[in-house]
Amino acid sequence: MQNTDIHIRRARQADLPGICAIEHELFPDPWDESAFRDALYLYPGLFFVAENGNGIIGFVSAGMEDTGDAVYGHIMNIAVRRVSQGQGAGSKLLQRIEFECMVLGAGAMQLEVRVSNLGAQRFYQKHEYAQVFMVDSYYNDGEDAILMMRWFT
Template sequence: MSTVRPMRVNDLFHISSTNLDPLTETYNVSFYLEYLTKWPDLCRVIEGMDGQIEGYILGKLESSPYPSPVTPWTPSTNPDPNYLPWHGHITALTVAPSARRLGHASRLTESLEQQSDAANAWFVDLYVRASNEIAKELYRKMGYSVYRRVVDYYNDGEDAFDMRKSLGRDKNKECVREGGEETRVRPEDVW
């Protein structure tokens, strides 16, 4: 049985086997350390019975860097469609090729959602390549939907889907939408 636990600094020496997928972003050590320092509750690994790291998730809690257009902010009174309220964000989620189809991605994501919900976030979001059908289907099964398409988001010119899942604070599910694939924005619009 694999166990989800908080990521530790020394885990960074053991995650390279999880980054073998060409769609997985690999970051420098300072990036991982920044996340571990700022958002330790949102950085988790899944460890196998043999002690090997089988996957990890990096997340953060954030909001737009500029003040809310209305106070207090609610989805129904928000005049700025690109304003991001307090929310959880999945920066990276990966599972080693040898440990796929075991539910690890769902367990890691659920742990981040629980921490974000406990921090009173409105939703959890993530960006996924428009061409990554496997990941999009995985997230849809976990309750995420496309909120908008970010045109030319990646360095190679590919679009990203901004996918979201409402949390307990968004009781009326106003932070998500149907048909978000047709709502197009530029990377500079999403902050």
């Protein structure tokens, strides 16, 4: 079910406590506030929140990477509160970050996802992301990651 009351805007310092609350709700190895502060400082144009009448319900942060051969966006973190999942916030955040990265010259988007997070993998596949390869012991607890990409051209 799509919710048209979801608004996407650039993240601000004042949003960090709400972003951290979502991060701690969803992830077994959450980023701390200093990591989000660094992401906001380094990539202020690539950090967004989704909000509705109840406040911040999700966020996405990304960076740009240039391999010398290609430029791509790298989604560092994306999350939507459990109670708000399935209402379109994740798709809106993903579309916004992809657009912003394309404007900056990205030819593709990259992200890592836990091998155990099948729901997230299905979400990314629905948005045209494909598995590229596995990264052994990517997460702090030793779990492997799947590197997924979506090419724009």
